[in-house]
Amino acid sequence: MRTAICPGSFDPVTNGHIDIIQRTCALFDRVYVAVLENYHKPSRLFSAGERVDMLRQCSAKLPNVEVLAYDGLLADLARELKANAVVKGLRAVSDFEIEFQQALTNKQLNPQLETVFMTAESQFMYLSSSVVKQVGLHGGTIGDFVPSEILGAVEDRINSVLRSA
Ligand code: PNS
Numbered sequence: 001m002r003t004a005i006c007p008g009s010f011d012p013v014t015n016g017h018i019d020i021i022q023r024t025c026a027l028f029d030r031v032y033v034a035v036l037e038n039y040h041k042p043s044r045l046f047s048a049g050e051r052v053d054m055l056r057q058c059s060a061k062l063p064n065v066e067v068l069a070y071d072g073l074l075a076d077l078a079r080e081l082k083a084n085a086v087v088k089g090l091r092a093v094s095d096f097e098i099e100f101q102q103a104l105t106n107k108q109l110n111p112q113l114e115t116v117f118m119t120a121e122s123q124f125m126y127l128s129s130s131v132v133k134q135v136g137l138h139g140g141t142i143g144d145f146v147p148s149e150i151l152g153a154v155e156d157r158i159n160s161v162l163r164s165a
Contacts (some may be wrong), residue, residue, distance in 0.1 A: 001029045001030060002027075002028045002029045002030075002035060002084055002085075003028060003029065003030045003031075003032070003081065003082060003083045003085075003086070004024050004027070004028040004030070004031050004032070004083060004084065004086070004087045004116070005031075005032045005033075005034050005074070005077065005078055005081065005083045005085070005086050006020060006024055006031060006032070006033045006034070006086075006087050006088075007033075007034040007035075007036065007070075007074050007086060007088075008034075008035070008036065009035070009036045009039045009041075009051075009129065010033075010035050010051045010054075010055060010129065011039065011041075011043075011044055011045055011046055011051060011129050012045060012046060012051065012129055012132060012145065012146055012154050013051070013055050013058055013129075013146065014124075014127050014128065014129055014132055014145055014146055014149065015056055015124060015144075015146060016089060016120055016121075016124035016127040016128070016147060017059055017089070018059070018122055018147055019089075019120070019124055020087065020088075020089040020109065020118055021033055021034075021059060021062070021065065021119070022055050022062065022065070022087070023086050023118060024087045024118070025062050025064050026066060027087075028064070028084075028085070028087075029065070030064050031062075031064055031065045031066070031087075032065075032066050032067075032068060032081055032083065033055050033059060033066070033067045033068070033072070034049055034068055034069075034070045034077060035051045035052050035055065035067065035068070035069045035070070036048075036069075036071075037069040037070060037071040038071045040110060041045075043130070043133055045133060045154075045157050045158070045161070046157065048069045049069070050153075051069075052067050052068070052069050054150040054153065055148075056065045056116045057107070057147075057149040057150060058128060058147040058150060060149075064130060066094065073109060073111060074086065074102075074106055075105075075106045075110035076109075076111035077108055078084055078106075078112075078113045079110055079112075079113075079115065082112065084112070084114060085113070085114045085115065085116050086103075086106060086113060086114070086115045086116070087115075087116045087117075087118055088102075088103075088115065088116075088117055088118070089117075089118050089119075089120045089124075090098055090117045090118065090119055090120060091120045091124070091125050091126070091127075091128075093108075099115075099117065102115075103115035103117075128146055132146055132154070133143045133158070135160060136154065136155070136158040137158055137161065137162065139162075142154060142155065142158075
């Protein structure tokens with residue numbers, strides 16, 4: 001069985017992430033969407049449990065997807081899940097340096113694990129969770145950036161951050 005992991009912080013999941021997950025589903029028998037639990041950036045909007053729930057809602061129609069939270073090394077998680085590959089989306093050249101470093105580190109830690117880079121679709125080249133937060137927190141419309149299933153939850157959280165600021 002060909003098994004892939006799509007890892008990330010997903011704070012929040014974007015349409016670009018969902019595009020990569022859907023395309024990974026077409027290539028692999030089983031796809032684990034792995035949400036980094038221990039994610040302490042000051043800009044964090046959602047807890048790990050909330051991010052997992054949102055990804056479950058957005059991937060409900062994809063039969064070969066399982067969403068889980070993880071802590072620790074991705075290379076160890078891959079061993080535990082018997083995954084053959086990590087699939088990451090690549091947007092611009094600016095992604096490449098950090099992704100290349102992570103891929104080589106993961107290969108060193110788990111030589112069985114391949115990293116597959118998937119080119120982002122052109123309409124998602126600019127899109128990231130940080131862009132969603134920046135636009136939303138400055139009063140912009142984020143409806144084109146996040147899946148409709150979670151739009152209300154993301155807008156509510158952004159509004160509550162703005163109210164408490
Ligand atoms: O959404 P992101 O920030 O691009 O995701 C990065 C992530 C979570 C995939 C990566 O930071 C990760 O797997 N971290 C877990 C710790 C780890 O395994 N580090 C070794 C690779 S450098």
